[in-house]
Amino acid sequence: MTTVSDLSRYLIGEILSKVPITCVGKVRCTCKRWNASSRHRIVGKTVARQFMGFMMMDFKVCSIRIDLNGIVKDEEGSGPVSIKLIDNLNKIEIIKVFHCDGLLLCTTRDNTRLLVWNPYLGQMKWIEPKTAYHRLDRYALGYDTNKKSYKILRFVDDAYWPTPLFEFEIYDMNSNLWRALDVTPDWDIEFFRPGLTVKGNTYFFAKQKIILDEGEADGDVDDFLVSFDFTKERFGPHLHVPFHSHLDEDTVVLSSVGEEKLAALYQCMDRNMMEIWVTTKTEPHVVSWSNLYFLAVDKMVPLFSGSFFIDEEKKLALAFTLDTLGRYKRAYIIGEDGYFKQVDLGEAVVIPDDDGYPYCFPLVCSYVPSLVQINQGLVLSGKREE
Numbered sequence: 001m002t003t004v005s006d007l008s009r010y011l012i013g014e015i016l017s018k019v020p021i022t023c024v025g026k027v028r029c030t031c032k033r034w035n036a037s038s039r040h041r042i043v044g045k046t047v048a049r050q051f052m053g054f055m056m057m058d059f060k061v062c063s064i065r066i067d068l069n070g071i072v073k074d075e076e077g078s079g080p081v082s083i084k085l086i087d088n089l090n091k092i093e094i095i096k097v098f099h100c101d102g103l104l105l106c107t108t109r110d111n112t113r114l115l116v117w118n119p120y121l122g123q124m125k126w127i128e129p130k131t132a133y134h135r136l137d138r139y140a141l142g143y144d145t146n147k148k149s150y151k152i153l154r155f156v157d158d159a160y161w162p163t164p165l166f167e168f169e170i171y172d173m174n175s176n177l178w179r180a181l182d183v184t185p186d187w188d189i190e191f192f193r194p195g196l197t198v199k200g201n202t203y204f205f206a207k208q209k210i211i212l213d214e215g216e217a218d219g220d221v222d223d224f225l226v227s228f229d230f231t232k233e234r235f236g237p238h239l240h241v242p243f244h245s246h247l248d249e250d251t252v253v254l255s256s257v258g259e260e261k262l263a264a265l266y267q268c269m270d271r272n273m274m275e276i277w278v279t280t281k282t283e284p285h286v287v288s289w290s291n292l293y294f295l296a297v298d299k300m301v302p303l304f305s306g307s308f309f310i311d312e313e314k315k316l317a318l319a320f321t322l323d324t325l326g327r328y329k330r331a332y333i334i335g336e337d338g339y340f341k342q343v344d345l346g347e348a349v350v351i352p353d354d355d356g357y358p359y360c361f362p363l364v365c366s367y368v369p370s371l372v373q374i375n376q377g378l379v380l381s382g383k384r385e386e
Contacts, residue, residue, distance in 0.1 A: 051309060054086075054119070055320070056363040057329060058349035059093040059109050061086045063119075064364060066318065081331060081343055086119075097363060098141045100197040102370020105141040105152060107133075114139070114152065116173065120369035127152065127171060130178035136165060140195045140202035142230035149174045150372075151230050153202065157185060170233055173374070183235060185209060187226055194363075195228070196254040198262055201284045202228045203239075205252045205264075220246060225262075229284040239287040242277050246270075253319075255309050256366055262287070263294065265308050265319070273298050274334075276310060276317055295334060306361040320362040322348055329362050 051066040065082045093109035106115040111134060114127040133154075140153040152171040158164065168181040187206040189195075195202040208222040225239035243266040245252050251267040262282050267274040274297045281288040294310060295317050306321035317334045329345035349360065 051311070051318075051366065052368075053309070053364055053366045054097055054099070054104060055083060056094055056097045056106075057083070057345075057360070059095065059360050061089045061092075061094050061097060061104075061106065081345070083345065089117075095360075096139065096194060097365055098139060098194065098197065099365040099367055100141040100150070101143060101200070102368060102372050103141060103150065103374070104365070104367075105139060107137075107139060111135045111137070116141070116150075116152075116374060118370065118372060118374055119367070121371065121373070123374040125173075125374045130169060134165065134167075136161065136191045138189055138191055138195070138204075140197060140204075140228060142197050142202050142228070143200040144231045145200050146231055151233075153228055153230070154178075155181075155183070156191075157188070158191075181233065185235070187224075187238070189226070193252075194254075196256055196262060198256055198282050199260060200230055202230070203254060203262060203282075203287075204228075205241075205254060206238075223252075225287060227284040227287075232284075236284045240289070241266075242289045242293075243268075243275065253306075253308055255307065257310060257312060259368065263308075263310050265317070276308075278310070278312070295336070297334060297338075297340075307364045309364065309366055320345075320364050322361055 051064075053064050055062045055064045062083045062085050064084075067082075089106075092106075092115070094106045094115075095109045095111075096107045098105040102118060102120060104117045104119065106117060107113075108115070112132075114129075114133070116125045116127060117123070134156050136156050136158050138153075138155050141150070142153070143150045150173040152173070153169075154171070155168040156165045157168075158166075168183040169178050170181055171178045186209050188209050189204045189206045193205050195204040197203075203225050204227075206224060206226045210221060222238075223245055224241055227236040227239065228234070229236055241252075241264060243252075243264075245266060245268070249269050251265070251269075253265045255263045255265070257263050257278055260282060262279045264277045265274065266277070275293040276295045277289050278294045279287055280290055294312070295315065306319065308317055308319035310317045315336050319332045319334070321330060321332070322328065323330055327348055329348050331343040331345055333339070333341040333343065345362065
């Protein structure tokens with residue numbers, strides 16, 4: 001009699017390609033051969049045909065798979081894109097999601113809790129604040145490359161809130177402690193611009209800090225990347241970007257390419273153009289860019305305010321955002337020779353926040369499953385551990 005352990009490696013691979021990321025851990029328990037195949041196919045990154053990741057949409061976390069082979073062939077509907085709600089996070093409203101090395105950092109919509117989650121192993125850990133979290137907080141998840149210990153960066157720097165806010169601190173997941181950081185930034189990072197972690201360090205798009213006492217700004221200031229080195233626990237120098245944006249009008253979004261490169265989407269509204277650039281070297285103190293942009297569009301395209309990813313081999317970019325009225329979630333596929341396609345992802349949930357802002361832009365992060373253990377405070381049911 002044929003059993004599951006008798007199936008061919010090819011057939012096992014086909015089955016695994018259909019299994020949601022959050023269920024792969026259960027598949028591994030089937031038998032030793034399936035466990036080995038899942039680690040090779042998923043952790044070993046051999047699923048070249050698919051983009052796997054997580055999407056924060058309508059304040060909920062979903063898994064997302066995109067068939068990179070069928071993305072251009074499919075001309076109707078959303079066939080190449082598969083989105084599934086994560087059941088054990090269904091009752092938690094999430095506002096931001098960050099990825100690093102197989103771990104996800106989620107911030108709750110009420111700005112009271114942080115969650116570190118390994119979807120592959122099904123492990124969760126709630127992170128308590130040192131004092132309190134704030135809605136203007138910026139976060140990043142990274143690791144010390146010497147010790148491979150995971151850390152969370154939290155900071156807020158706002159001179160205009162009802163009272164000025166200035167806090168920089170770091171959380172070590174081994175010691176479970178927050179520590180204050182001594183930082184004197186000469187840059188501003190807007191709270192709605194998330195950082196992007198590559199090789200354990202996080203990169204932010206920033207602009208030169210303007211001190212009002214020194215005179216009025218003319219609206220055109222230097223822009224650049226700034227990195228946070230989780231090993232040295234400090235910010236690095238200004239890093240060059242291959243464009244110059246007017247921050248009030250233009251759009252700049254960061255993404256990762258594999259696990260070692262950055263991509264930057266720059267959209268200039270004045271010139272009705274969009275460019276995507278890719279780094280050739282990405283280190284905390286030096287970033288080099290390709291001599292020519294990865295993709296360029298020289299016509300009016302929708303304003304991208306969400307997130308994006310690229311496929312270098314197929315020369316494609318896929319951007320996630322809302323339509324101009326904020327009513328519908330959309331994915332836009334951009335390719336060479338003017339290729340452009342719209343994929344509808346359904347009606348957006350409109351729920352005003354404390355400031356009356358009703359929209360939740362879909363945010364997508366790529367994901368490579370990992371066997372990284374969350375060493376303490378594990379929660380397998382999705383409920384907070386008391």
